[in-house]
Amino acid sequence: GAGVSQSPRYKVAKRGQDVALRCDPISGHVSLFWYQQALGQGPEFLTYFQNEAQLDKSGLPSDRFFAERPEGSVSTLKIQRTQQEDSAVYLCASSWDRGVYGYTFGSGTRLTVV
Amino acid sequence: RKEVEQDPGPFNVPEGATVAFNCTYSNSASQSFFWYRQDCRKEPKLLMSVYSSGNEDGRFTAQLNRASQYISLLIRDSKLSDSATYLCVVIQTGANNLFFGTGTRLTVIP
Numbered sequence: 726g727a728g729v730s731q732s733p734r735y736k737v738a739k740r741g742q743d744v745a746l747r748c749d750p751i752s753g754h755v756s757l758f759w760y761q762q763a764l765g766q767g768p769e770f771l772t773y774f775q776n777e778a779q780l781d782k783s784g785l786p787s788d789r790f791f792a793e794r795p796e797g798s799v800s801t802l803k804i805q806r807t808q809q810e811d812s813a814v815y816l817c818a819s820s821w822d823r824g825v826y827g828y829t830f831g832s833g834t835r836l837t838v839v
Numbered sequence: 840r841k842e843v844e845q846d847p848g849p850f851n852v853p854e855g856a857t858v859a860f861n862c863t864y865s866n867s868a869s870q871s872f873f874w875y876r877q878d879c880r881k882e883p884k885l886l887m888s889v890y891s892s893g894n895e896d897g898r899f900t901a902q903l904n905r906a907s908q909y910i911s912l913l914i915r916d917s918k919l920s921d922s923a924t925y926l927c928v929v930i931q932t933g934a935n936n937l938f939f940g941t942g943t944r945l946t947v948i949p
Contacts, residue, residue: 766941768939770936816883823935826888828885
């Protein structure tokens with residue numbers, strides 16, 4: 726597609742439920758990033774893939790967060806046993822390089838944990 | 840201390856005004872700098888890169904001062920459509936990710 730596509734657009738989860746967020750990057754973009762944006766804050770880095778390799782997961786806040794990109798294209802961010810502090814917008818971005826020239830973001834998934 | 844610091848605002852300015860945003864970054868090894876724009880409930884979008892020599896794109900001028908670790912964005916002749924949050928963004932040498940400031944909220948008033 727023409728842009729980065731994320732689904733679902735909105736997700737309401739009960740505390741303790743597992744969720745999976747999907748990102749379809751721009752075709753041919755080798756780099757894929759996940760960010761978390763809390764209300765009133767700038768996006769915070771979660772993890773980075775180059776093709777299928779997860780090169781940096783230093784931003785994942787706990788072992789409840791897991792990301793994969795098995796074929797170097799679509800990526801899934803999974804959050805197990807969701808908690809209220811996980812409520813945020815999860816943004817995916819892709820770039821043809823390492824992102825040094827900026828990236829293109831998807832519209833995000835707004836997760837609300839109740 | 841956050842990697843990138845911005846005044847969150849809000850800045851409320853009349854149409855036609857000139858407004859400037861500032862941002863400081865903590866890591867002197869930072870190599871790439873950007874301004875992103877984010878509209879309410881939308882994703883961030885690249886507004887412009889920031890070069891050491893300074894650069895201009897229409898009504899927008901970006902400046903970088905490496906010695907002071909300081910980045911600025913100047914908007915001339917503000918339009919209502921400029922109302923948004925402006926995010927200062929930095930990439931550190933050897934890092935894989937963008938570091939974002941909290942953003943500065945601008946509202947242009949008719």
